[in-house]
Amino acid sequence: MADILLDGLPVLDLLEIAPSTSVVAQIIQRDQSSISRIYRQVSGRLGLEFRKHANGLYGAGSNQGLLQGLRLSSQWLRLQSAPPEPRWLACGSLSLEGNGEHPCLPAGLFQRCRDRQRVNLLLQERVLDLAVISQSDTPTQRPETLVERPLLRSPNGAEVIVLRLDLEQQPAIAALITTLRDTYRQHALHNPQLEWLG
Numbered sequence: 001m002a003d004i005l006l007d008g009l010p011v012l013d014l015l016e017i018a019p020s021t022s023v024v025a026q027i028i029q030r031d032q033s034s035i036s037r038i039y040r041q042v043s044g045r046l047g048l049e050f051r052k053h054a055n056g057l058y059g060a061g062s063n064q065g066l067l068q069g070l071r072l073s074s075q076w077l078r079l080q081s082a083p084p085e086p087r088w089l090a091c092g093s094l095s096l097e098g099n100g101e102h103p104c105l106p107a108g109l110f111q112r113c114r115d116r117q118r119v120n121l122l123l124q125e126r127v128l129d130l131a132v133i134s135q136s137d138t139p140t141q142r143p144e145t146l147v148e149r150p151l152l153r154s155p156n157g158a159e160v161i162v163l164r165l166d167l168e169q170q171p172a173i174a175a176l177i178t179t180l181r182d183t184y185r186q187h188a189l190h191n192p193q194l195e196w197l198g
Contacts, residue, residue: 008042084172150197
């Protein structure tokens with residue numbers, strides 16, 4: 001089971017975040033054929049029917065309860081490891097600068113987020129631990145299990161941290177939030193069109 005939690009499940013999760021075997025191969029530094037082989041083996045072993053759907057997104061077609069339990073365990077292992085390895089997504093202004101890597105921030109996934117509901121779902125299912133997103137100033141519907149914490153306002157709206165309420169006080173996540181707030185505060189100081197909200 002350790003190989004599924006430590007090696008297999010992360011591949012499935014990353015495919016749900018960045019639905020491309022080539023992108024996931026780059027993220028975890030393995031060849032693309034290994035990614036395909038791993039997700040098929042894990043899916044078959046657990047009876048998940050995990051595959052790419054007509055909408056271009058990967059997901060499991062069965063055994064959702066088993067997958068939910070494994071993701072809870074996987075998240076606990078990520079956040080309790082030394083050092084912790086929170087899985088977070090940056091979709092805000094920092095993610096759009098350069099190559100998206102910032103020396104002050106722990107490793108994260110930097111990409112454009114077109115589907116806010118998808119990000120919410122990935123947070124709820126514990127595929128992601130936290131996300132930084134841009135949103136319009138119009139309030140959005142969010143599930144009760146998620147909370148938003150403001151970072152800054154730009155001409156296009158606000159940038160907020162979104163996470164599960166039950167993770168907000170978890171030490172690794174609290175440390176990541178502190179680091180994000182500090183980094184975004186500095187970002188706002190150097191960009192006059194941004195207003196710090198944190």
